[in-house]
Amino acid sequence: MSGTRSPSRTGQATDAGAALIVAHGSPSAPEGPEAAMRALAERVAAHLPGWRVQGATLAARGSIAAAVAELGALSAEGRALLVYPHFMADGWFVSEEVPRRLAAAGAAQARVLAPLGLDPALPELCLRRARDAARAAGMPEREATLLIAAHGSPSDPRPRAAAERVADAVRAARAFRAVRTGFVDEAPYLADAARIEGPALCLPFFAGRAGHVEEDLPEALAEASFAGPVLDPIGMDDEIPALIASALAARQKRRAA
Template sequence: MSSTRSPSPPGPATELLIISHGSPSEPAPQEAFVRELAARVAEVSGAEVRGATLAAEGALEAAVEGLSHPLVFPHFMADGWFVATNMQKRLAKAGLAEWTTLTPLGLLSDLSALALEHLRRAMQESGLPVGETTLIVAAHGSPSNRRPAEVTERFAAQLRAAPDFAAVRTGYVDEEPSIEDAASVEGPALVLPFFAAEAGHVLMDLPEGLEAAGFDGLVLPPIGTWEEIPRLIAAHLRERAAA
């Protein structure tokens, strides 16, 4: 996805603003996370990078101050309502006149390849048998918008094309099939949380669903927190800035 507030191109000095959802009930940890992510992306890209959540009061307004026409990277897993509508309104309300929205994390073309490499290492380190292990992709979903599930299913389909797994199943917090249903499997299995951050759904809903399923296998950290993500974002930034 690529949407733009203004048809004019970004200026010669690349400015990147990383925006994540954040946690309204406990904003500080997620605000610290996105700022640390921005610092790591700046380190590997050489660009000016700032980060803010939508949840922390005043964070977005502070982050856009002094920016002219930044590239905005949504640290979200889908291009649903928050990215397509809410974030755009919030940027304008924060005082930003022009910006270019980049492809969200969950839709980056190289994400599935990065995930496959990460999964192979995790399986090897954990002794999970290649070709005999079930992969469970746990995601948010939405009862009112098909887009989040569509993005998740596309990601899962890309992993199914690899011979590494006995099956790739998807389960959701907010729609069917549930995480409990997806994780009710026999034999070796592991869970990939298709989430941008380690917040409420990952800390509460996911463990509850896995416990209900009796799942006691390997659960990876959410994909948006992996150490490879800053370089993936930096590569996307270079591609877009050069376009």
Template sequence: MTRSALIIAHGSPSDPDPQEAALRDLAARVGALLPGWRIGGATLAKEGAFDAAVAELGTPWIYPYFMARGYFTKKVLAERAAPLGLRVLEPFGTEPALVQSAAHALRRELAGRGWQADATTLLVAAHGSAVSRTSAESARDFAAALKSKIGFAEARAGYVEEPPFLHESARGLTQAICLPQFALNAGHMLEDVPGALQQAGFSGPVLPAFIDWQETPELIAQSLETQSNAS
């Protein structure tokens, strides 16, 4: 029996096609790691994309490519999936292996620069929200877990849409690494994060959005395989 999953992200309503293509590419990379699976990718921002992908895949599991449990994962996706009898999985940002994957990337960055963790600050750049605590709490927990695992001198978070704003959290940092907690290369990652860091005079390295991490397809594939074996 062929198993299927649909990787779904929010996307960019003002310009949906680039993110739609990025999700399809991510789905192809995940599918290459899962023989016997059919993997699709779509965004909510692209009109008709969700329904078309579901129709093509049959009854796929819905894998939310989001960084936290929130409005879109708990309400929007749930309401879209329920009438179709589709199972919505936990979002990418809650994957237990994500902290370990980020730790590997940060250790590579530290080693490449000859920096010691105990003399370096980790800055997690995140979305935040004016109405929900979930995004901010997720970023703080992520930063704290990485500080504990690697031994950074300090770990702090800064947000695009709530205080402490990213430009405030980034100000005055000298030896620091910025890890953006963003799934896609959309507006916040391409405009707001660089703008805030420039405003703060931040000159440290900035890691890419998770869609560009080489470990991301494997994380998703392993999660789908594990949950399939357990069901």
């Protein structure tokens, strides 16, 4: 897997920092998500002059090991590799599997940041995108319900907590008549939460277009006769590369202080 380097003014790569962006990927079709993560890494690197940035997925065999080999577990200045999980919660994959894979790749000292779903800047981005979509649809925000569609988990409270955190922040802005959450894997299930009277729109609280967004979400909305706008998954938003870059730069700055 090729590396992504931000050039310095002299055209040579500097070593301002090294970062790996990790996503779950798709075990049945790993190529598409791998390409998407490489593209995301390039866009993040554009915001971080002098950094080396890679993207990898858990699903693609050898992807994380190859990225670590390219980046190195430590920078030339002895700084540990920074890892940004492109996940919506700090569940088992982020808290257990990502560190295990890093250790197996020789990067046990890598610093794993909070995942995308817990990024402090994400609730405001979700609110802006929902308001933009309502206006584009000619939908009065004060009369509309926002449905936040998320994964959830019957055995781990963390995925639900991440979605509810964003829902609470959007509610606090009082932009919409109501804000609901609906989940793929726990109650309230999407098909139930999507039974909404009056104008409504749906924000998928997912990192990318995987099976849940392409299959489970449309099926649930169709079952509920939900006819409102459905936004792109928030993890694919055009502002996500800048958000990730900001988190990485802030973490690097704290380490250097």
